[in-house]
Amino acid sequence: MTDANLDKPAAAVPASRSLLNGDERTKKREAAEKRFQYYGMAAICTGLFFLVVLTVSIVRSGLPAFTNAVVAVDFSLSQEEFDAAEGQLFKTKAYQGLFNTALQNKLTEAGIDVAFDDKAIERILGKTGGTIREYFRENTDDIGSPVMFELAASSRVDGYFKGRVTRDTLVDSRFLELNDLDIVDAMAEAGVLKTAFNWNFITGADSGVDNPGGAGIGASVVGSFFMMLVVLFLSLPIGVAASIYLEEFAPQNRFTDLIEVNISNLAAVPSIVFGILGLAVFIQFMHLPQSAPLVGGLVLALMTLPTIIISTRASLQAVPPSIRDAALGVGASKMQAVFHHVLPLAMPGILTGTIIGLAQALGETAPLLLIGMVGFVARGYPDGLIAGFTDPNSAMPAQIYTWASRADVGFYEKAWGGIIVLLIFLLTMNTIAIILRRRFERRW
């Protein structure tokens, strides 16, 4: 065929055309393709732009939550001073006095002359005496040698140091007076006041509404963790078993069709509906404890189930039927075929679906509103494993919501910081999903 055509190529085509000169149609087609590529690139660039804006604004607003202003003073306490202070009636007051003297000396050393009283220091640093006394009572060996104390400044001083509070915006109050800022400036000039990493934000629990400085996300991280445990151990086995049954064993009839349709619908049900269901069923009817990660986990497990079932069924369907035939052909029972051959091949999809479902549940706030996990809940760590499930606690997104709704501007940066922590958790989970997918992926 080809040989025959080679002899007279021009005869078949009316006028000889060079391939180098494209005709109008071709040019149009190419232009359309180019245009489409530009649209695509524009879409991606827009997406990237918003991603960058979002990331930058989150990081800029949230990073200050990870640092706080501290007053670092090296302080040495002699045995005599310790004995004398312990002998007094107001013990912490004595320590406070000693600390103030040390601070005064430090400032004078730096050549700065500023006068302050105990009250001002209390407004700036809180009750320093107690902290110092506690330290020396626990570490008696350190008496006599210099110890570096890093005392967290109050949230207004912290805000002033970070630029959130200025002399113009500060209103004289019992929390901080305008004159106190002179002392703060002096301490900053002497290098006593500096920024340090705020471990308390990572490890601490929620604080009262007027103490944004002491608020930490640690306790609600633990709450989220226990909730995720409940979600994982409920929704993964139930979801996978349900999808294997529906996909591989169930007969095709009206009833299973109905179940399938309802599972798909369930995935689109707003999460707050699950919340009110949890309130009605788990708390009001079953009398499970309020605000407990157990109930939160149950509600989120219900929410995650459709996601897991849908992704598991999709990955079971993606396993080529030839593998099932092969297993059945050598005399494997249906269950052996599924568990020995189909399930391992579907594993990457199942795991990715599960982790995506968990990540979704981790970021879910609305159902938690209704079961009482929002508010001043995460006051401390649960003691013990059982208490972790049943004690009132919050979860990361609910904690962020709580902070964001508080009046004190100090909580604003805490909310952003909480979002950074939450995003780090989500990124970690997605990374795990990708790694698991790579590891389990096999070709057929």
Added chain:
Amino acid sequence: MEGGLVNDMRTIQRTDQMEDMKISAKDVNVYYADNHAIKDVNVEIEDKTVTAFIGPSGCGKSTFLRCLNRMNDTIDICRVEGDILLDNEDIYDARIDPVQLRAKVGMVFQKPNPFPKSIYDNVAYGPRIHGLANTKAELDEIVETSLRRGAIWDEVKDRLDAPGTGLSGGQQQRLCIARAVATAPEVLLMDEPCSALDPIATAQVEELIDELRQNFSVVIVTHSMQQAARVSQNTAFFHLGELVEYGETGQIFTTPQDSRTESYITGRIG
């Protein structure tokens, strides 16, 4: 109609030699929902011979083959009527476990479908689930003999741990044959085993089928009439769900009784 008559007479003659028959199918009808796919098929398959099913696409030969080890059970809408006797036992009897049946009637599929596991595990899977080996040494033995029977041992003996999916198409198909042989079946069903293979691999598989005949009865579905003529002793011609003609291969290809068979093998239909 005439062809059907001839066929019926032959069936009656054949009942005299029942002891040689491995599988006998009587009045088999298969329906896919409302679609009547197999119509009153009667076939006697002899032991230790190669029987070829030929016919145009969609004539029901693969469907009938899949009835012989009840692979059609996996299709919900498929319904089988009639009797299929394997060693005089009805394989559609309620007491028959299809799992045991499939261990006795092995199958090789059209497309090579090795498990995404090592070559060794591919072959060892059947013996493992049927408990054919008690020790590792016995299992090794079974794997080696099966791979030798599949005429692939020399090519893979140094890389039994390599994935079966990494082999070439022809090697994969021979691996699948070795896998089917490993469960010590008595009948081997092959559904167009060479359709995805090149001529060299096809020749190897055909040679293999000829060797397997000594131990198994082989039923092969093929689109290639040359292949049917080369490897089989008996040939059945299916057309539109009916078994048109069944007899010795030489006779079918040289002096077909039915005009439809003649048309098909001379290339006028199908």
